[in-house]
Amino acid sequence: MTEIYELIFEIGLMHYLIVSGSVFGLGTAIALGKRSAIAVLMGIELMLNGSILALLAFSRFPQNTSSDAGLVDGHVFVVFILSVAAAEAAVALALSVLVYRKRETVDLDRINLMRW
Amino acid sequence: MDSPGIVIGFYMMAGLALGSGTLVFLARNLLHALAFLVISFLSMAGLFLTLSADFIAMAQILIYAGSISVLMVFAVMLTPLASRDNGNTIYVLPGLLAAGGIATFVGFLALDTSWSGPATDFTTTIDLIGNLLLGKYVLAFEIASVLLLFALIGAIMLVQTSSSDQEEGEADD
Numbered sequence: 001m002t003e004i005y006e007l008i009f010e011i012g013l014m015h016y017l018i019v020s021g022s023v024f025g026l027g028t029a030i031a032l033g034k035r036s037a038i039a040v041l042m043g044i045e046l047m048l049n050g051s052i053l054a055l056l057a058f059s060r061f062p063q064n065t066s067s068d069a070g071l072v073d074g075h076v077f078v079v080f081i082l083s084v085a086a087a088e089a090a091v092a093l094a095l096s097v098l099v100y101r102k103r104e105t106v107d108l109d110r111i112n113l114m115r116w
Numbered sequence: 117m118d119s120p121g122i123v124i125g126f127y128m129m130a131g132l133a134l135g136s137g138t139l140v141f142l143a144r145n146l147l148h149a150l151a152f153l154v155i156s157f158l159s160m161a162g163l164f165l166t167l168s169a170d171f172i173a174m175a176q177i178l179i180y181a182g183s184i185s186v187l188m189v190f191a192v193m194l195t196p197l198a199s200r201d202n203g204n205t206i207y208v209l210p211g212l213l214a215a216g217g218i219a220t221f222v223g224f225l226a227l228d229t230s231w232s233g234p235a236t237d238f239t240t241t242i243d244l245i246g247n248l249l250l251g252k253y254v255l256a257f258e259i260a261s262v263l264l265l266f267a268l269i270g271a272i273m274l275v276q277t278s279s280s281d282q283e284e285g286e287a288d289d
Contacts, residue, residue, distance in 0.1 A: 011126050011166075013231045019130045019163065021222025023156075025215035026137040032211030035203045036146055038191050042153050045184060046137055049160050052172070060167045063233050071236055072244040076253050078172050079245065082179050083260045087267030089184045093191040094271040100195040101277075107198065109205055 016057035024050030037096040037106040041089060048085050052078050126166050132159035146202045150188055157181040171242045 023046055030043030059074030096106050103111060136155040143149040157180040164173040192200075238244070249257050 009123055011123055012235075013233075014226045014229075015126065015130075016163070016167070017226035018223045019133065021226070022134055022219045023137060023160070024222070025217075025219035026134070026141065028218055029208075029211045029215035030141050032214060033141075033204050033208035035205050036199070036201075038188055038195075039140075039146060039149060039202055041188065041191075042140060042149065045153070045180065046140070046156065049157065049176075049180070052176075053160065053163060056164055056167045056169045056172060059169070061231065061233050061235055063231065072238070072241050072248060075169060075172055075241055075245050076248045078169075079175070079249065080253075080256060080260055082172075082175055083264055086179055086184065087264050089187055090267050090271045091274070093187050094274040096191055097194050098274050100198055105198050106195050 013057055013061040016053060016061075020050045020053040020057065022050075023047075023053065026050075035107050035109055037099070037108055037111075038093070040108065041092055041096075045085065045089065048081060052081055055081075122166055125162065129159045129162035129166065132156075133163065143202055146192055146200045147189075149202050150185060150192065153188075154181050154185045157185070168238045169241060170238075171245055 027043045027046030027048075027050060030046060031040050032043075034040050034043065055074045055078050059071060062071055099111060100106050105111070133156050136152040136159065139152040140149045140156065143152060157176065161173045161176040161181070164176060
């Protein structure tokens, strides 16, 4: 009984990893299953958010305290992920606007220029 | 034992993040999906706060909920004749299977492993992050700035229309 109580009310690394995996999975479903290019972008941003949560959780609950890597290195990694995500979103949205200008659609099922 | 505020906050934020993430998938209208995505980003920022990552939570609100969502609204508004329908492709079933597989796998691993180590509480992370960015990771920091510059130039170059391009486009029509 106390085990279950601890499992629910003792918030640890496990809880954050479960949430992180679920958010990543949701992002995968959106990125693979949506027709609009902008919706696919939303899915990719959700996936990045899930991985950021895992990095921050491991930074707060360090497993190997004897290593000389500092505890906030995970936070620095997250800063880089944020900048790369911003760059990627800018380029991808510019691409979708460009495709819209040529084809008047951002529907990925109908953008089949490279299909033979 | 954590304080009850943290426990309540964690479950509230996790539920909100996952619930609005699901609604991004289920929403019929693309703009509604975008609004739910912003709610999801904000509740993820709340989760980061429960991990005592103050700087990252603020950066999340500024970059994700602020600028990337505005960029997406711009992209939706700049494609006026495209469908606002948030429909699914034929790959939605494999996508859902992959999503379930990933979530189950990570959840199983997280439950099965016996995690050790006490939680470290940071009073503030901003000075530590600043020292690392300009010390140990200075090269990566510079490369990230170059990447952002090239992304900026690339995005501008992609969407700009020269006069000859426009004539070509009209000739195509």
